[in-house]
Amino acid sequence: TSNTSLAIELHVFLLASSLAYLAKTMSGAYMNSMLTQIERRFNIPASLVGIINGSFEIGNLLVIAFVSYFGAKLHRPRLIALGCTVMSFACLLISLPHFLMERYQYETALSPLENSSSSMSMCLINQSQFLVLFTECEQKSGSLMWVFVLVGNILRGIGETPIMPLVISYVEDFSKAENSPFYIGCLQVATVIGPFLGFMLGSYCAQLYVDLGFTDIEVTITLTDARWVGAWWLGILICGSVSLLAGIPFCFLPKSLPKEGLANETELLSMRNTSLLQESGARLKMREITKDFIPFLRSLFHNPVYMLFICITVMQFSAFNGMITFMPKYLEQQYGKSASQAIFLIAVYNLPVICIGYFLGGFLMKKFKISTIHAANIAFWISLTEYLIYFAAYFTVCENSPVAGLTVSYEGIEQVSYMEITLLADCNRDCDCSIKVWDPVCGENGITYVSPCLAGCRASDGTRKYTVRHNTSGFSSGNVSAVLGQCDKEANCDMMLQYFLILSIVCSFIYSLGAMPGYMVLIRSLKPEEKSFGVGIHTLASRVFAGIPSPIYFGALIDSTCLKWGTLSCGGEGACRMYDIVTYRYSFFLLLIIIIILLLCLFVYLFVLP
Known part of the structure; x- marks a missing residue:
């Protein structure tokens, strides 16, 4: 009976974790899809929107050290519940300006x-x-209300941080060794479903006028108008509700469970004693970690393959993050689509093939037992192929209206x-x-x-x-x-959009196919005792040098191509109403070319290392 009860608790933890994974990825995808709506509602430039987008990574960085070092020693389910609650509060804070500001007047x-x-x-x-x-103008409020969105996004990053590492460590600690990969694989399914639901929700909310049910005048603008603002606040409230619900089951789960499959009371008692011994040695372990910190760091910095791979990741993530952040805007401006249509197309055309690519890449790595040098070769040629195909998208163009x-x-x-x-x-x-x-x-x-x-x-x-x-x-x-x-737009724009979407499907699949070989190069370049620390430094570097700055400089580049700025109520420039899409395209691709050339040079240098 006790074994059945423990199995139920573990399965409840897995179900709750799946919902938590879904909630965090859903809110992330939704926020990314609503950046254009936020830009227009608060009448701010794309570079400032990039700062808001990067603030999520700042929130992650504020608590990642605490979670990494102390999370496993605290009550993990309750810490995850706290993270979900913080995410829920963050979503409420993000939507708050809608209820504090006056009605939108375009x-x-x-x-x-x-x-x-x-x-x-x-x-x-x-x-x-x-x-x-x-x-x-002096009587109007709301000019700095975007700060609520910025702070809310930072809090969302803080709340999300404990979910993935603590869920995985909890599953690893209390499930059978042969069951653990299956359980974690099931959790990863939620990380695919979540973004899809987030983009679908974003597409729906972008169709609804921002002051849904409250406007007292007839709305004379259409979905494709540069002044249109969708109900950006509605979806983020839904995401916050899902996060709050996801945290509730964790409040009732124990700090630890006996290992899955233990049969009798003696084994259960032995497990508890082992757990107590592990907790009593926690302080000693922390001293050892602190003592080894500088030598580990020095060893990593003297590992040329590892350092090169960090640089490669920073370049690759910069290009990817810049593209995905402003992809809805790109489709709107280049092909004359509404925000709702752009978000829907990105979700339907790209997310399913990315999922297939990740699974297929991992399967092939396991099937053929690919070595590190072969994995590096595969990652290089896959990346090169993807970029060459992607640049063909430059020819799928529409001219300025x-x-x-x-x-x-x-x-x-x-x-x-x-x-x-x-x-x-x-x-x-x-x-x-x-x-x-x-x-x-x-x-x-x-x-x-x-x-x-x-x-x-x-x-x-x-x-x-x-x-x-x-x-x-x-x-x-x-x-x-x-x-x-x-x-x-000109008649052939719809046909050009179809060509672009076909190319994006191919590129998304190739990109995801090469993700696992690239990750294996990172893992196998580290000594066993350095792996946990090395992966942490790799994540930290990618967030600091790519996740935070790339949306900002991509946004500033997009701002430089603006032909007609909106006007704030007290004068000054607001959100851009129209871009020079030819220069926009030139600049966008030129920046990507620079990043990719640097990336390929690093790949080549990686091969010539002894």
């Missing part, structure tokens, strides 16, 4: 009080609205301008239009205009959602009409 050239059936002049209306905004004053002149001549003064022309100069507002309209000539006033529109009538603006002298063809929103 830039528009139309008065919120405009009667839907009225006809009104478009000239000077923008200027008058901006004067009102500037006079009221024609926007008067930004990518084309008002006469339709192609010319890219980063200066707002080019938004003014003879056809709109007498309207005294504001060049700050972003409220695009699409003309019958296929050219987008930044606002109806800048298009030369004189009047507006019809419904707010499908407003037709007559007397549009800004068009080269004379008095024609314009409709709300940007013009659609």
Whole structure:
């Protein structure tokens, strides 16, 4: 009976751990999918969004040493429960700005009080609205509310830290040796399901307007509009609820269990005595660890294969982290997709093949008993193949949309301008239009205009959602009409997107296939007594030198290609409304090329080491 009870406790621990794994990976994927929505809601640049994204790694680093050294000596289930609770509180903190800030008001050239059936002049209306905004700017709150998201993401990193190492050590300590790999493999399934659910939830929430159920005006923008903000706060509350539920079972689990399969009371008593002896020797063990810290560190720094592999990991993780952080934005900008569509496509096309690649890579390593040098060769050639295929994505392109004053002149001549003064022309100069507002309209000539006033529109009538603006002298063809929103992308963009997604599937599979051989190079380059410490230093280096800085400099690079910035209520630049997608693509791929060339040089140097 006691054995049955212990088996039940172990299985309850495994089920609870699976839910905890799912909760942490689900919230991570969801936050990554919502970065564009956060950027627009708080009207901040992509570089600041990169800092928010990297803050999760900072939270990990704050407590990873404590968890690594002391976690196994404390009550592990309760420590995991505490981590889940902290994650849940962090999710609540991240969503808090939505309930503290005023309702989202996107830039528009139309008065919120405009009667839907009225006809009104478009000239000077923008200027008058901006004067009102500037006079009221001191009364508005929320300019620094993104700090809640930053702090919440740090706390989320802190809460997640104990889950994986303590769950694995608990399973290893109290399960049969032959059962342990199977149990851990089952847990890894949750780390695949979690991101998929997170991206699906992100795709759904991005379709819902941010002020879901509370807006008192008709929303006139579409999902593909640069001003659209989805219900980013809703999904993170759901993730927090899942985290809270995941922590509850751990509160009722014991600090330790007898080894799975022990048959009688004598064995149980022996197990307990062994556990007490281990605890009494904990202080001595800690002194030994402290004593060996400097010699181990010196030994690792003098291990050329290990140090090179750390550099390789930093380069590889920098490229991967930068790409995955801003991949939804890339699909939005390059192919004219909504955030919801971009998130959905990433989840459906990439996550399943990554899962298959990880399993297949591990199976092949075990099946053919591949040596370290062969594993390094496989990792190199797989990486090289992946990068060459990925660069083929450079040719799956769409050109800049024609926007008067930004990518084309008002006469339709192609010319890219980063200066707002080019938004003014003879056809709109007498309207005294504001060049700050972003409220695009699409003309019958296929050219987008930044606002109806800048298009030369004189009047507006019809419904707010499908407003037709007559007397549009800004068009080269004379008095024609314009409709709300940007013009659609060129016809072949959807086909180019399909090519890009096919390439991304192939690259994701190849990348995941080479992950296990690369990891084996790391493990086998270390002495048995150095493995735990070496893996810890490797994780620390990848977080400090790749996980934190890469989203920041990728974000800053993306910001440098912005053609039209949004405007804060008190003036100043907000979130970017439109990018020069050609320069965006050049810069994005150039940075990746630099990182990858350095990476391949390190790989080559790894082979020539004696």
